[in-house]
Amino acid sequence: MKIIVCIKQVPDTAEVKLDPKTNTLIRDGVPSIINHDDKAGLETALKLRETRGGTVTVVCMGPPQADVALREALAMGADEAYLLSAREFGGSDTYATATIIATALKKIGFDLVITGRQAIDGDTAQVGPQIAEQLGIPQVSYVEEARVEGNDVIVKRQFEDSAHILKVKMPCLITALAELAQPRYMNVGKIVDAYQKEIKVIGFDDLKTSLNPDWIGINGSPTNVVKSFTKQAKVAGTLMKDLTPDQAVAAIMDKLIERHII
Amino acid sequence: MNKDIFVIVEQRAGHIQKVTYELIGEATKLAKDLGEEVVVVLLGKGITDQAQTLIQYGAAKVLVVDNPVLEHYTTEPYAKAIHYIIKKFTPNIVLYGASSIGRDVAPRVAGRVHTGLTADCTGLAIDPETKLLMMTRPAFGGNIMATIVCRKYRPQMATVRPGVMAMPTKDASRKGEIIQVDAGLTKADMNVEIMEVVKSKQKVVDITEAKVLVSGGRGVGGPEGYEPLRKLAAQLGGEVSSSRIGVDSGWIEKSRQVGQTGKTVRPNLYLACGISGAIQHLAGMEDSEFIVAINKDETCPMMKLADLGVVGDLKLIVPKLTQAIADYRAKQKV
Numbered sequence: 001m002k003i004i005v006c007i008k009q010v011p012d013t014a015e016v017k018l019d020p021k022t023n024t025l026i027r028d029g030v031p032s033i034i035n036h037d038d039k040a041g042l043e044t045a046l047k048l049r050e051t052r053g054g055t056v057t058v059v060c061m062g063p064p065q066a067d068v069a070l071r072e073a074l075a076m077g078a079d080e081a082y083l084l085s086a087r088e089f090g091g092s093d094t095y096a097t098a099t100i101i102a103t104a105l106k107k108i109g110f111d112l113v114i115t116g117r118q119a120i121d122g123d124t125a126q127v128g129p130q131i132a133e134q135l136g137i138p139q140v141s142y143v144e145e146a147r148v149e150g151n152d153v154i155v156k157r158q159f160e161d162s163a164h165i166l167k168v169k170m171p172c173l174i175t176a177l178a179e180l181a182q183p184r185y186m187n188v189g190k191i192v193d194a195y196q197k198e199i200k201v202i203g204f205d206d207l208k209t210s211l212n213p214d215w216i217g218i219n220g221s222p223t224n225v226v227k228s229f230t231k232q233a234k235v236a237g238t239l240m241k242d243l244t245p246d247q248a249v250a251a252i253m254d255k256l257i258e259r260h261i262i
Numbered sequence: 263m264n265k266d267i268f269v270i271v272e273q274r275a276g277h278i279q280k281v282t283y284e285l286i287g288e289a290t291k292l293a294k295d296l297g298e299e300v301v302v303v304l305l306g307k308g309i310t311d312q313a314q315t316l317i318q319y320g321a322a323k324v325l326v327v328d329n330p331v332l333e334h335y336t337t338e339p340y341a342k343a344i345h346y347i348i349k350k351f352t353p354n355i356v357l358y359g360a361s362s363i364g365r366d367v368a369p370r371v372a373g374r375v376h377t378g379l380t381a382d383c384t385g386l387a388i389d390p391e392t393k394l395l396m397m398t399r400p401a402f403g404g405n406i407m408a409t410i411v412c413r414k415y416r417p418q419m420a421t422v423r424p425g426v427m428a429m430p431t432k433d434a435s436r437k438g439e440i441i442q443v444d445a446g447l448t449k450a451d452m453n454v455e456i457m458e459v460v461k462s463k464q465k466v467v468d469i470t471e472a473k474v475l476v477s478g479g480r481g482v483g484g485p486e487g488y489e490p491l492r493k494l495a496a497q498l499g500g501e502v503s504s505s506r507i508g509v510d511s512g513w514i515e516k517s518r519q520v521g522q523t524g525k526t527v528r529p530n531l532y533l534a535c536g537i538s539g540a541i542q543h544l545a546g547m548e549d550s551e552f553i554v555a556i557n558k559d560e561t562c563p564m565m566k567l568a569d570l571g572v573v574g575d576l577k578l579i580v581p582k583l584t585q586a587i588a589d590y591r592a593k594q595k596v
Contacts, residue, residue, distance in 0.1 A: 161274065
């Protein structure tokens with residue numbers, strides 16, 4: 001069984017702070033990590049390989065420095081790694097990104113594709129389903145349990161108020177929730193190996209016979225960001241200190257009554 | 263020419279979800295700015311009799327695909343039906359709820375149609391000059407807002423975060439047209455087999471629907487620390503919610519966490535007890551109508567955001583506040 005796991009290198013948004021003066025993001029010194037949902041997907045792939053045999057291939061689209069994320073995946077135990085990187089890919093929205101990745105996946109070959117549900121920087125949850133659509137294979141998103149039986153993948157798919165146990169034939173794509181699996185740590189021996197293994201780079205030229213240049217990159221993306229901004233800070237509220245508990249309660253009660261909340 | 267604003271109904275087990283009406287309300291505003299109509303797309307099994315309600319909330323037309331393969335949500339039959347409708351009726355704009363269903367089917371449809379899709383929008387507007395849909399959404403865990411357009415492809419599509427757009431008023435006298443659509447669905451479209459439907463055992467509380475939230479963070483100290491908050495919430499007719507630390511520590515269930523992706527709350531009152539205010543949390547609740555914070559640390563971000571910040575010990579203040587509200591209510595009744 002050949003499993004491909006798509007991973008994204010993201011800034012650790014939990015570490016992002018706002019500059020209190022300018023109200024802008026401080027990006028300097030924010031570490032880059034493998035997106036949480038993707039890492040859970042990778043762990044699942046490694047477990048499926050342990051029970052079923054086969055190979056785990058990791059694929060990451062990004063700038064050359066995303067190489068670090070792929071090395072981490074190799075050190076966790078992935079068999080091979082591909083970096084999709086080209087100037088032409090830059091500025092791609094979800095549609096264009098999925099187009100590039102799907103084209104590369106067709107070239108690499110697979111039985112099962114696993115992506116994370118969504119990335120913590122963009123939070124769109126769109127690239128997984130859009131890859132599946134472009135590959136013409138079934139998808140199940142929001143997966144919190146997965147196993148393989150014969151040629152079928154059996155998954156638990158989460159909804160807001162329920163879950164479905166679904167059976168889907170391979171080839172197919174699933175998108176993983178972080179709850180799907182607790183990622184293992186990198187293996188020390190494998191860290192050394194990871195830096196000796198080759199990361200195969202797929203550029204625009206490698207895909208151009210099957211990739212329409214008008215459908216990728218910033219110009220080929222159906223959506224464009226026209227403006228980005230940080231939210232306006234609110235007008236400062238009232239701060240009350242050095243109150244006894246009874247005075248504090250009275251202060252809150254005044255406001256609740258004034259605002260007709262009680 | 264692509265025209266009209268289509269809303270894809272979110273129904274689970276035949277129940278139309280609140281986000282659908284929020285979308286109809288928002289679509290009505292956009293339709294007015296464009297001089298177009300609101301068309302609602304209702305997909306399901308045995309669902310036709312609910313079309314009238316959608317008209318009462320503002321649909322000029324309801325397109326119904328009523329088919330047994332749509333009984334439970336699976337991606338392909340829903341994607342196929344929506345794709346069929348988009349090709350046949352050529353909408354200008356299509357809106358979906360940014361739920362676990364909307365966020366599954368919308369990207370699939372966008373891929374098939376080859377058009378743009380903006381995820382999890384919290385603001386929609388029509389540009390007065392270009393007439394383009396301006397789609398605003400948070401990114402970076404809510405730290406940055408981005409406004410996105412789809413210039414060259416149609417329809418313009420967005421998933422919209424539940425709980426953000428206002429509910430429209432229902433008007434029983436409103437008239438509209440109900441159109442049955444045969445989208446050519448067959449059993450063969452079910453490329454995923456549903457083996458079991460598992461209902462959540464616990465009654466899942468939707469904190470996004472609560473008018474009052476009493477929310478606890480690190481300062482509550484442990485699972486038992488939520489008990490006084492529950493009493494206060496009950497007294498206020500609200501629900502208890504939590505910051506991430508309470509959930510990660512196993513003090514309270516995850517469905518009550520504010521600030522996860524997609525879990526934006528904006529109650530009339532948000533009472534933050536012992537929550538310092540990580541940015542993800544603030545992004546999830548900052549649009550609350552009125553924010554009261556109780557915290558020992560007057561310098562924390564939550565105290566800065568709050569309309570009223572009270573420096574003090576929540577363990578002393580919360581029970582007294584519960585009692586004070588009870589007393590006040592008793593006095594009002596006399």
